[in-house]
Amino acid sequence: MKARLTASRERIVAAAIGILADHGYAGCSVAAVAARAGVATGSVYRHFPAKADLFAEVFRSAGQREIDAVTRAAAAESTAAARVRAVIETFAGRALRSPRLAYALLAEPVDPAVEAQRLVFRRAHAALLAGYIADGVADGELPAQNPELTSTAVVGALAEAMVGPLASGVAGPDTVGGLITFIHRALGVPS
Amino acid sequence: MKARLTASRERIVAAAIGILADHGYAGCSVAAVAARAGVATGSVYRHFPAKADLFAEVFRSAGQREIDAVTRAAAAESTAAARVRAVIETFAGRALRSPRLAYALLAEPVDPAVEAQRLVFRRAHAALLAGYIADGVADGELPAQNPELTSTAVVGALAEAMVGPLASGVAGPDTVGGLITFIHRALGVPS
DNA sequence: GCAAGAAATGAATGATGGTTCAATCCTTTG
DNA sequence: CAAAGGATTGAACCATCATTCATTTCTTGC
Numbered sequence: 296m297k298a299r300l301t302a303s304r305e306r307i308v309a310a311a312i313g314i315l316a317d318h319g320y321a322g323c324s325v326a327a328v329a330a331r332a333g334v335a336t337g338s339v340y341r342h343f344p345a346k347a348d349l350f351a352e353v354f355r356s357a358g359q360r361e362i363d364a365v366t367r368a369a370a371a372e373s374t375a376a377a378r379v380r381a382v383i384e385t386f387a388g389r390a391l392r393s394p395r396l397a398y399a400l401l402a403e404p405v406d407p408a409v410e411a412q413r414l415v416f417r418r419a420h421a422a423l424l425a426g427y428i429a430d431g432v433a434d435g436e437l438p439a440q441n442p443e444l445t446s447t448a449v450v451g452a453l454a455e456a457m458v459g460p461l462a463s464g465v466a467g468p469d470t471v472g473g474l475i476t477f478i479h480r481a482l483g484v485p486s
Numbered sequence: 487m488k489a490r491l492t493a494s495r496e497r498i499v500a501a502a503i504g505i506l507a508d509h510g511y512a513g514c515s516v517a518a519v520a521a522r523a524g525v526a527t528g529s530v531y532r533h534f535p536a537k538a539d540l541f542a543e544v545f546r547s548a549g550q551r552e553i554d555a556v557t558r559a560a561a562a563e564s565t566a567a568a569r570v571r572a573v574i575e576t577f578a579g580r581a582l583r584s585p586r587l588a589y590a591l592l593a594e595p596v597d598p599a600v601e602a603q604r605l606v607f608r609r610a611h612a613a614l615l616a617g618y619i620a621d622g623v624a625d626g627e628l629p630a631q632n633p634e635l636t637s638t639a640v641v642g643a644l645a646e647a648m649v650g651p652l653a654s655g656v657a658g659p660d661t662v663g664g665l666i667t668f669i670h671r672a673l674g675v676p677s
Numbered sequence: 678g679c680a681a682g683a684a685a686t687g688a689a690t691g692a693t694g695g696t697t698c699a700a701t702c703c704t705t706t707g
Numbered sequence: 708c709a710a711a712g713g714a715t716t717g718a719a720c721c722a723t724c725a726t727t728c729a730t731t732t733c734t735t736g737c
Binding site for chain 3: 721732
């Protein structure tokens with residue numbers, strides 16, 4: 296019984312991520328999520344006090360998946376420059392492969408309460424990068440800088456450069472390569 | 487009179503910008519805008535077919551003001567590096583001086599139709615920067631790069647680095663200086 | 678002044694979609 | 708197997724605003 300409860304809660308979250316990926320936040324009415332999860336509309340409220348709480352969890356969950364992917368990619372590298380490159384390639388690659396979801400997570404208008412969770416998602420990426428940058432500064436690979444500020448700026452540059460391609464459906468031929476050059480230069484990676 | 491019509495249309499737009507600056511987009515109900523402009527709710531619809539059209543104009547107008555300010559600041563400089571610095575300082579300075587308005591223009595959740603106008607605003611900043619960057623590349627001040635991509639990334643970095651301070655109300659002591667260093671490096675300005 | 682028409686009014690309307698809840702269905706347990 | 712208690716249902720409810728429109732108030736031309 297407890298397992299049944301947990302399972303249906305997870306089905307609801309998964310259904311919401313699915314609709315987010317197919318139709319964006321605009322398509323995510325509570326009724327639509329419930330239908331896709333195979334439960335009644337009202338049942339959603341047995342698991343979440345309000346829609347905002349559901350989508351806070353949805354954004355947390357989908358965001359964590361992205362964070363895990365870039366963390367894994369970066370872990371395979373050993374210099375700050377290579378780690379940052381891995382983050383950019385993974386982030387952009389996944390975004391371009393699931394453009395609707397990426398747009399929803401990054402930029403689509405959402406309820407203010409959900410927007411807060413989006414900031415958490417962006418800050419998590421920034422925090423990850425800040426660690427790599429701080430390490431790079433500490434062992435002399437990168438010049439002195441404020442890792443929090445530069446990592447935030449990197450996340451902004453990445454997100455902004457993705458929004459155009461995500462909307463139009465196609466990225467320029469060397470968007471990712473150009474971003475890597477731009478960000479490496481910005482961090483002071485020696486050429 | 488015709489002048490009276492135009493005047494009241496402008497009062498409505500100005501009132502909307504005022505509410506945007508005081509209470510954000512969330513406070514911008516048609517009734518609130520009309521009240522502040524000193525007209526009846528229904529009168530707004532004599533000037534704009536729908537709320538989205540009003541706010542398209544509001545974002546266009548407020549955005550143009552920002553574009554004008556950074557354009558003017560950049561025009562006083564003669565190298566690409568100095569122009570970009572002037573853009574960053576002006577953009578950040580104005581944002582920090584009107585944080586609620588800046589947040590609304592940059593990041594606050596808005597109706598999808600208004601979001602489109604926000605993209606126009608961001609793209610206008612990027613286009614301005616792209617021109618300076620292209621000039622810098624052309625006369626050898628900057629290394630070869632794709633000005634559209636790098637200017638977009640710069641706008642993203644700027645906006646993202648501002649959102650935190652705009653929400654919390656205070657910028658770190660050297661946020662602007664750090665951003666200038668970051669962006670100059672990213673563009674390949676010789677040190 | 679005075680019609681005739683334009684403009685302004687603001688309360689009523691309507692659409693959307695989140696939230697509730699009385700009725701129903703299961704699962705559990707003695 | 709029966710009763711109790713919780714889970715599920717989904718149609719009704721309600722709050723929020725954008726939008727409309729019958730009515731009133733100005734402007735204008737004669």
